[in-house]
Amino acid sequence: MKCDNCNNLATVHLTEIKGGKKLEKHLCEQCASQLEGIGSVKGHQPINELLTNFVMAHSGIAREQTLQCENCGITWAEFRQGGLLGCEHDYKVFERELSPLIQRAHEGATHHVGKVPTRRGAVGVPVKRRGPDIERLRGELARAVEAEDYERAAKLRDQIRQAEANETK
Amino acid sequence: MKLSDLTSRAGEWLRGEGPMSEIVISSRIRLARNISGYHFLSRCTRAQRTTIEQKVRNAILANAGKITEQLFYVNLADAPEIDRQLLVERHLISKPHANAEGSRGVAIGGDESVSIMVNEEDHLRIQVLRSGLQLEEAWEQINAIDDALESVLDFAFQPPFGYLTACPTNVGTGIRVSVMLHLPALKLTGEIEKVFRAAKDLRLAVRGLYGEGTEATGDFYQISNQTTLGKVEEEIIQDFKQVVIPKIIDYEHHARRTLLNERTMALDDRVFRALGILRSARLLTSDEVLQQLSHIRMGVNLGRLKGIEMRLLNELLLMSQPAHLQKMLSRKVEGDARRSARAEFVRSRLGSI
Ligand SMILES: [Zn+2]
Ligand SMILES: [Zn+2]
Numbered sequence: 001m002k003c004d005n006c007n008n009l010a011t012v013h014l015t016e017i018k019g020g021k022k023l024e025k026h027l028c029e030q031c032a033s034q035l036e037g038i039g040s041v042k043g044h045q046p047i048n049e050l051l052t053n054f055v056m057a058h059s060g061i062a063r064e065q066t067l068q069c070e071n072c073g074i075t076w077a078e079f080r081q082g083g084l085l086g087c088e089h090d091y092k093v094f095e096r097e098l099s100p101l102i103q104r105a106h107e108g109a110t111h112h113v114g115k116v117p118t119r120r121g122a123v124g125v126p127v128k129r130r131g132p133d134i135e136r137l138r139g140e141l142a143r144a145v146e147a148e149d150y151e152r153a154a155k156l157r158d159q160i161r162q163a164e165a166n167e168t169k
Numbered sequence: 170m171k172l173s174d175l176t177s178r179a180g181e182w183l184r185g186e187g188p189m190s191e192i193v194i195s196s197r198i199r200l201a202r203n204i205s206g207y208h209f210l211s212r213c214t215r216a217q218r219t220t221i222e223q224k225v226r227n228a229i230l231a232n233a234g235k236i237t238e239q240l241f242y243v244n245l246a247d248a249p250e251i252d253r254q255l256l257v258e259r260h261l262i263s264k265p266h267a268n269a270e271g272s273r274g275v276a277i278g279g280d281e282s283v284s285i286m287v288n289e290e291d292h293l294r295i296q297v298l299r300s301g302l303q304l305e306e307a308w309e310q311i312n313a314i315d316d317a318l319e320s321v322l323d324f325a326f327q328p329p330f331g332y333l334t335a336c337p338t339n340v341g342t343g344i345r346v347s348v349m350l351h352l353p354a355l356k357l358t359g360e361i362e363k364v365f366r367a368a369k370d371l372r373l374a375v376r377g378l379y380g381e382g383t384e385a386t387g388d389f390y391q392i393s394n395q396t397t398l399g400k401v402e403e404e405i406i407q408d409f410k411q412v413v414i415p416k417i418i419d420y421e422h423h424a425r426r427t428l429l430n431e432r433t434m435a436l437d438d439r440v441f442r443a444l445g446i447l448r449s450a451r452l453l454t455s456d457e458v459l460q461q462l463s464h465i466r467m468g469v470n471l472g473r474l475k476g477i478e479m480r481l482l483n484e485l486l487l488m489s490q491p492a493h494l495q496k497m498l499s500r501k502v503e504g505d506a507r508r509s510a511r512a513e514f515v516r517s518r519l520g521s522i
């Protein structure tokens with residue numbers, strides 16, 4: 001089935017009740033995500049439809065089965081099985097599915113902040129200035145580690161990272 | 170410089186020098202890189218794999234002078250198994266790289282302080298190895314090598330994820346910082362769990378002597394970062410240098426002092442028993458050599474054992490590994506014959522009874 005708005009595969013199926021009339025919508029993931037109010041309480045939708053819509057829009061089950069990189073041919077399912085991506089484009093193609101995995105693997109991080117290849121327009125590694133606040137946190141971190149309070153140390157380290165991220169913004 | 174010259178030398182990671190070398194054996198930094206416009210290796214045909222290998226090899230060899238001195242390239246697809254095993258034992262390639270199939274290789278240089286694996290899990294795995302605790306020096310060097318390669322190869326890089334790697338667990342910086350520690354006292358006092366706990370809380374991995382999936386034989390532990398995204402390379406390195414490693418070194422020092430002051434006899438017994446075994450045994454496995462050498466090394470570090478040089482212990486450690494032993498003997502030996510040859514070699518170097 002094709003998307004009502006474009007030619008992509010429709011994976012999100014919505015039922016809306018408007019003025020006592022039942023409207024069906026079939027959308028692709030992109031168009032659906034642009035539609036406001038999916039999963040939010042709007043109008044007088046019956047609760048079961050609301051739930052169905054919500055589940056459909058967020059499960060991505062249909063999407064995951066068909067998701068494939070045109071460049072290397074790998075499907076999302078194949079990646080889940082093997083654990084290795086097939087080409088650089090997969091980070092774009094699977095971005096939505098990959099992001100939560102990446103966050104989990106990298107302590108919640110979503111963005112690269114380190115070295116950038118100079119041929120991509122950057123000059124070397126970005127230099128960071130650490131303010132007194134970060135210095136203080138670093139001191140606390142050292143003490144927490146000294147006291148073998150690693151839970152606190154991990155938290156402090158996150159705070160330091162957060163503060164550093166804010167500084168560079 | 171070629172492969173056969175390696176056997177007779179110590180190798181960077183066992184030089185036994187550098188800061189904190191009584192506990193920190195070596196510091197290693199590795200960068201994962203892929204070339205833009207080519208599939209990652211798991212989706213490559215044999216031909217594509219070969220194309221990538223040639224492209225990377227040519228780029229490395231054409232820029233050898235900018236990378237490091239005395240660079241040479243080993244074509245692993247053609248190399249006999251014993252040579253590949255030898256490189257694993259010297260920490261110049263990974264086990265999976267040794268045992269894989271298809272076009273792949275490794276460039277080695279700078280007295281084995283530099284190795285660049287071609288077509289491992291990523292197109293390039295650049296590695297810099299230094300003895301002792303020398304992470305900043307290692308970073309400086311690998312950063313320059315990365316720059317040199319980047320000037321001739323277009324690395325896959327795209328915001329927001331940074332350097333794109335075959336496995337998303339390496340994405341971002343693509344950096345893996347590892348420090349090899351020798352922690353015999355923590356093992357003996359039963360406090361090694363402290364290290365595991367600290368590492369786990371700080372999101373670090375603890376592995377054995379030869380990396381992933383290997384036992385911590387001989388009380389060697391490799392500590393490495395797992396998070397590669399959302400932090401600047403220097404931060405990851407500073408975390409190690411200022412927080413993680415000093416703490417573990419403290420633990421080990423403390424455990425060594427405890428052994429020295431409160432359990433002197435038990436300590437000496439361990440050390441001299443180990444020496445006795447290596448000087449007398451007629452059959453030795455490489456694991457047993459590692460374990461006994463660990464106790465002897467501790468005895469030397471703590472001044473309980475005089476007249477044995479660290480250099481000799483490092484030589485024994487390396488030469489008693491299967492591939493090194495067979496290279497030295499210039500023949501293939503297995504089973505009891507190999508264990509016997511190993512014991513004979515160890516006795517000859519330590520002075521037998
Ligand atoms: Zn659409
Ligand atoms: Zn792909």
